[in-house]
Amino acid sequence: MQCAECPLRSSSICHVFSRDDLAELQEARLRQVSLPAKRVIVREGETPSEVYRVQGGWGVRFKMLANGSRQILSFVLPGDFLTLELLHDGPIHASMLTLTRVTLCAFSREQAARDAYADSKRVHAIAHLWGQRVCDLERTVVLLGRMPAAGRIAGLVLDIHAQLTRRGMAAGNEFPFPLRHEDLADALGLTPAHVSRTLTALRQDRLLEIRSARATILDRDGLRKLAT
Amino acid sequence: MQCAECPLRSSSICHVFSRDDLAELQEARLRQVSLPAKRVIVREGETPSEVYRVQGGWGVRFKMLANGSRQILSFVLPGDFLTLELLHDGPIHASMLTLTRVTLCAFSREQAARDAYADSKRVHAIAHLWGQRVCDLERTVVLLGRMPAAGRIAGLVLDIHAQLTRRGMAAGNEFPFPLRHEDLADALGLTPAHVSRTLTALRQDRLLEIRSARATILDRDGLRKLAT
DNA sequence: CGCGGCGTTGATTCGTATCAACGCATGTGG
């Protein structure tokens, strides 16, 4: 797909990097990559030479612990930029994995890092992305530190729904949701078994329904109350 | 105290903002403020007109929940900058409270926001600060999501010790630690009672000792193992 | 058709919360 027709351009970093010059953006794009599900994109500590704008599909950023368990730090959605830390030298903080087939638009890390601070509009856009990332993480800390299982799930689902809505990928209260119970568990500090029980309860209370890789919010106010 | 003699200058944002011109830094500093313990510095959502470099004392960034419980997002230590989000318009993400008497060096938010992006060295330094903040939060998410009480305490104490050491405020394995059990509990998703039990266990295992506002790491390897 | 991955459900265990009582230090006013 050409950048000119990309529906995600306006809601992603591409917008800032090429408001005036679409041809320049198109030319900077090295390639589009398509990865199957369950493929490692990068590993913690690496410094790949490309950065990406996610074009489609879902992924996950996570850390492995010594005891073999996995903590998911965030989900990667279409429109996301991978990754901010590569714009100023740092190796990446966390490993990444695709959950579904994922399409990426690749750019040169080096060039992006140079261009990123070329004008103040871009600098502010990047600072804004950092701010969002921090905000998301802080919400996650609150969920993990102070909320019971149902509240954690409600909070996560509402966050994802808000993201997808902003990027035009949710039709009202229904939206794609390819996460398995195990993914939810690893993101929320729970076990798959308990996620199953909690989702069953949420469904019976007519708050939230997750079926065949789609989620439907049945009672937004109810969920918001749970996620306080 | 004059900026020229400030022992924290080299390990804080002041270094980047005035490597060449100490007089300029000194002049930019609006005032030094001293706040007693348990005083609110700012509340979530506000946009104060000053930013600060913490000169001394400890504080806390936190969010209150509807049910009255508190989640601490991070501790504020001498040398910290308050706050990054004020450098590009955002209102602050979380309320802040002093834990001890705190001394702050105040600067104009407006001027700092203008100067922040004036040269690429500063831009990179700020991006680096964002990166650290994200890194800290990600470690917190791992602690809260996947570790038992002893591991959480170990992880937090080691992080704080590393920070203080970097800033020259820890003498080997002993360092100031003015946190009450309730503060630890609110940061780590535990209750004060359970923090007490866990600290007792850590003391009996000769791993960590916390007494009269000071902490001593008795067995660093043991703690690191607990914190995985 | 059989197999593997995933979700569900039940029985049990475990970690932490909750609630309450108590001790100790510190501060304060009589």
Add this chain to the structure above:
DNA sequence: CCACATGCGTTGATACGAATCAACGCCGCG
């Protein structure tokens, strides 16, 4: 200088939420 109040840490008994372990069912797929 003592009597008392306050705040914080400690300890114990009990409750509860979630983990663990295991069995089973469903479904998609080779």
